[in-house]
Amino acid sequence: MNSGPLPFPQVTNQQPEARSPLVQVSHLTLSYGSQIALEDASLSIRAGEFTAIIGPNGAGKSSLLKALVGLAAPSSGTITFAPELGRPQTAVAYVPQQQTLDWGFPVTVWDTAMMGRTARLGWGRWPGRADRERVSEALQKAGVYDLKDRHIGALSGGQRQRVLLARMLTRDARLLLLDEPLTGVDAATQERIMALLRVQADEGRAVVMVTHDLEAAAAACDHLVLVNRRVVAQGRPEVVYTPQNVEATFSSSHLGHTHAHA
Numbered sequence: 539m540n541s542g543p544l545p546f547p548q549v550t551n552q553q554p555e556a557r558s559p560l561v562q563v564s565h566l567t568l569s570y571g572s573q574i575a576l577e578d579a580s581l582s583i584r585a586g587e588f589t590a591i592i593g594p595n596g597a598g599k600s601s602l603l604k605a606l607v608g609l610a611a612p613s614s615g616t617i618t619f620a621p622e623l624g625r626p627q628t629a630v631a632y633v634p635q636q637q638t639l640d641w642g643f644p645v646t647v648w649d650t651a652m653m654g655r656t657a658r659l660g661w662g663r664w665p666g667r668a669d670r671e672r673v674s675e676a677l678q679k680a681g682v683y684d685l686k687d688r689h690i691g692a693l694s695g696g697q698r699q700r701v702l703l704a705r706m707l708t709r710d711a712r713l714l715l716l717d718e719p720l721t722g723v724d725a726a727t728q729e730r731i732m733a734l735l736r737v738q739a740d741e742g743r744a745v746v747m748v749t750h751d752l753e754a755a756a757a758a759c760d761h762l763v764l765v766n767r768r769v770v771a772q773g774r775p776e777v778v779y780t781p782q783n784v785e786a787t788f789s790s791s792h793l794g795h796t797h798a799h800a
């Protein structure tokens with residue numbers, strides 16, 4: 539049984555750009571019928587890097603994340619996973635938008651976090667002491683250990699978000715994909731979530747977060763991808779976070795696009 543953490547690459551002083559990508563998205567177009575959600579998007583996702591995908595409502599952010607977990611099929615273009623990532627079933631953890639989940643399901647916080655672990659173990663294999671330790675550790679890291687016996691339906695939005703993070707941590711995944719983890723949480727929880735994700739990246743995982751909070755992302759992330767049906771700009775925050783790029787991303791009448799690379 540695999541009880542310990544995966545052997546993540548050692549953190550080095552190497553610049554993230556110098557590492558080969560764990561995931562390469564090339565000229566990806568996603569559509570729902572005749573409606574194009576995202577067109578011709580290309581980006582690289584690297585281990586040790588905290589990436590934010592930023593854009594307004596309807597920009598195609600969630601669709602991009604869903605395509606990365608195989609929940610949305612590309613109309614054209616490719617998504618290539620590096621062999622070193624391992625099996626996507628165990629190597630990738632996806633945290634969907636909180637409001638898309640059924641919080642009336644009769645389970646406790648502990649059981650929910652354990653679900654991430656059992657997904658890793660596979661069906662029919664019972665969790666052992668090491669798994670319980672991982673769950674306990676994840677709940678503590680996410681700051682919800684004291685709530686472990688609570689029914690998930692009785693939690694606040696910020697508490698629910700942290701339970702989802704705990705469940706993600708128990709997966710021991712190498713690629714973490716989070717859809718709007720900052721939505722509906724207070725400033726202190728937002729800070730805690732960003733710090734937790736920063737640590738995940740610093741430990742060698744690839745972290746990809748969808749958000750519309752450009753300011754929070756620019757302050758903590760290594761790589762920003764601004765999208766509005768297309769990739770408007772991408773690169774390091776100090777290069778990408780410009781008034782022109784913000785305007786091009788968030789203006790309702792988005793026409794054309796510019797590119798900036800760090």
Ligand SMILES: Nc1ncnc2c1ncn2[C@@H]1O[C@H](COP(=O)(O)OP(=O)(O)OP(=O)(O)O)[C@@H](O)[C@H]1O
Pocket residue numbers: 570573574575593594595596597598599600601602750
């Ligand atoms: N299942 C679906 N069927 C049809 N159209 C969809 C579906 N999912 C998304 N869309 C459309 O695709 C476009 C992009 O949606 P997507 O959810 O990817 O955007 P988003 O940037 O994540 O937006 P939000 O911030 O509002 O979650 C939108 O116009 C949306 O209406």
